[in-house]
Amino acid sequence: MELRYYGIPVSPGVAIGPALVIDTEGIRITHRTVIPEQVPQEIARLRQALDQAVADARDNRQRITALHGPALGNIFAAHESALADPAIRTQIEQLIREHNYSAEYAVSRLIRDYVKKLEDAAQRVPEHARAEVLRRAAEFIDLEKQVLVHLLGKDSEPLQELSEPVIVLATDLMPSDTADFTPRTVLAFATEKGGNTSHTAILAGALEIPAIVGIGKFLTQVSGGETVIVDGDQGVLIINPDESTLAYYEEKRAALLSRADRYLLLRDKPAVTLDGVPIRLLGNIELAHEAQHCLDRGAEGVGLYRTEFLYLNKTADPTEEEHYEAYRAVILTLGADKPVVIRTLDLGADKFSSLSSSVAEEKNPFLGLRSIRLCLQRLDLFKTQLRAILRAATLGDVRIMFPMISTVEELRQCRTLLNEVKEDLLEEQVPFKADLPIGTMIEVPSAAILADLLAREVHFFSIGTNDLVQYTLAADRNNQQVANLYNPADPAVLRLIRQVVEVGKRKEIEVNVCGEMSGEPLYVPLLVGLGLRQLSATPRKIPEIKRVIRQLRTDEAEQMAQVAMQLETARQINGYLREQLRRILPGEAE
CATH class of the missing domain: 3.20.20.60 (Phosphoenolpyruvate-binding domains)
Incomplete structure (x- = not known):
């Protein structure tokens, strides 16, 4: 019988294929305690498993960084850091010594305690911050899974060994689950949980495979191997489609592929109207490797480089060098003659480990401490990013853009800080580009109303319609x-x-x-x-x-x-x- 479920579409396209169900609910622990004489052996097993998990995280970080850039690789860098943390290791060993716990149970007990504390904390923070706290809880569960795999000697079938590409279905997808995803092995995925800002959603966009998240309970209706359809345009998951549904989606998929082939022929042709007026088309990107996608689709540069992902999935805020290397990768991919517009940080305070104490103070996040307002309070964060942008600008046509400007005074503060950073770099004799163009986002009504005044301060405007619609219509x-x-x-x-x-x-x-x-x-x-x-x-x-x-x-x-x-x-x-x-x-x- 055909079953239909609806969720959040996070990556467009249509995929049809066999289902592969990934169990992300953990691994059953067969024993809880050991005799006292076995404690040294359990500690040795624990240390070996932790070392193997650290090595896995390191390998994943290197592989994902090579494939998709450092932003996604940072997910596994955080895992590597947590697994190697001496404090965590000491606490697990202490549970084994004091309670004769098995290594498996001690790992699970400690991490589940962490998860419980995070889940309790999620109920006490504002709604906008809750998803981030719960995401961190989910990542601890992923760490538990990685260690238990080595302790119990259980692992799932490697995706590379599958006889045909699959559509992955899961409760949620952890970083370790998605490390081996490629368009060759995974046609699409759908999950019961998740949102459009989760790392799995971002990965789907990077891989350009259809994806739906946040569907709700559906895995009880599928065991694996069934034919499923993922419609990433409409957010529809179909299990066991009937003949008419299958025929419809086969036709839709063929039309999309045909359209893609037709569009490919336009890649090197100019975006010019019938009466000869050129329209410049630029790409929006979030990850460094997406710059190649811009070239592949015939874009003339990057009109919006979102830098927020540099700050996510990390235990510490990114360094100047991490900023610089990400920008450098995009510029070198595009070439010195194509523009790259780098938007400064556009996040709320809840996304920073160093600002976690201020999360509870936010009553209305859309009208609170976010974006340029946060940067103007946290000058260390802001200046670090400005330094990296100015340095990277020596490599090509780089432009800087400030988000969520609502007053002329805010824009002038940004320009003043940019000049201060230039003076610092000059004094330190660090090469930078002094005359890079400056722009501002127009995404709140006040900025649109004050456009004539803001125009005196910048070289260009970029209208962010997502927020402009939201703020204009409340x-x-x-x-x-x-x-x-x-x-x-x-x-x-x-x-x-x-x-x-x-x-x-x-x-x-x-x-x-x-x-x-x-x-x-x-x-x-x-x-x-x-x-x-x-x-x-x-x-x-x-x-x-x-x-x-x-x-x-x-x-x-x-x-x-x-x-x-x-x-x-x-x-x-x-x-x-x-x-x-x-x-x-x-x-x-x-």
Whole structure:
């Protein structure tokens, strides 16, 4: 019987294949205590297992770093550090000596105590910080699993030895579970737990395989080997599809592959309208190796390099050298002639080990200490990143962008700090680029309203439509109860975008759109019609956008924008844009 489940789509595409269920619920421990004479032997077994687990974590870190860059590799660096921590080892050995626990039980007892404390703490922190605390608890369970595998001599079947690629289904996926994932072995994955910011979601995007997380309970309905479908566009998992469903998705998958082949032919062609107006297309990236994805999709550079992942899955904040090496990798991949816009840190205080004590003070995280506000309070973090950006800028066309600017004073503070860092580097005789372009995100209404004043301070604007929609309409984009209000085509949002674009024209500074809106073909004619000549999107969206641009005339785009701006509701505007896209590209507006 066909079963359907719905979750959070975190990586698009359609995959059809056999299910492989990964058990992430732990390993059964067969005995709890040993006789006193066996205690030295248990400690020896413990030390050997910990050393083997450290070696595994080190190997995983090196392999993942080589494949996907240091950001994902840092997950296993944190594991390596925790497993080698003398304090943890001493506490486990103490349990064995004092209670005659077996090595397995002592490991499980200590780590489960840690997990219980974290889960209790999660109930006392604000909702926005809860996911991060629970993620840390899950990673401790992963550490337990890695050690027990060596103590009990049990391991799962290596993915490389499978006879055919699979679709992985799991309660959740730990870093150790995903270390061997490649597009050759894993077609897609779906999990009962997780969110769109989990490391598994980020890995899916890096591998470019379809993925769904946060589905809820479904593993009781699958044992492995069944045919399953993962629709990463709509967030649908289908177990045992019937013939008609299978035929539909086979056709959809074939259409997507055909479209991908068609888009590949556009890679080296310019993004120019039918009447000869060039539109610069740039990529949004989070991991260093995604710079290659930009080149593969025909992007002209990186319009948004998110740097937050450098801070996640780590026991300490990243060093200047870690920042520098990540930026250097992107610049060297793209070449010195392609722009790289590096956005400074855009996270809340709850993501920092050094700031954990301030988490409980946050009552409304979206209006609290996050992004540039955090950086202006934690100057050590901010200056470390600024130093690395200035140094890396000597290697290519690097530009710096400040997020969530809401006042002119904030922007001026950022510029002052940047100048201070330049003076420090000059005094230390460290090479850096002094004249790199400075930009600001326009993602809160106050910034859009003050665009004419902000334009005096910067060389370019980048409109972050995700937050701009959220703050303009007072609708949390992650809250399903107000999802109907969150719409980038709302007239209020469009008026703010138009105002910013008009300021850019008057002040002769570049204006880019780097939110999800710029990656949707539906909105491309509207944005071009409003006067945008630069768009930045996820690399895999670049070919779709380019196809729309190459079938569009700027005069008809301007006419579409004029009509859209006269409509009164987001529903009316979306309906009108769909009609127009069907005319421009038949079949592309569904």
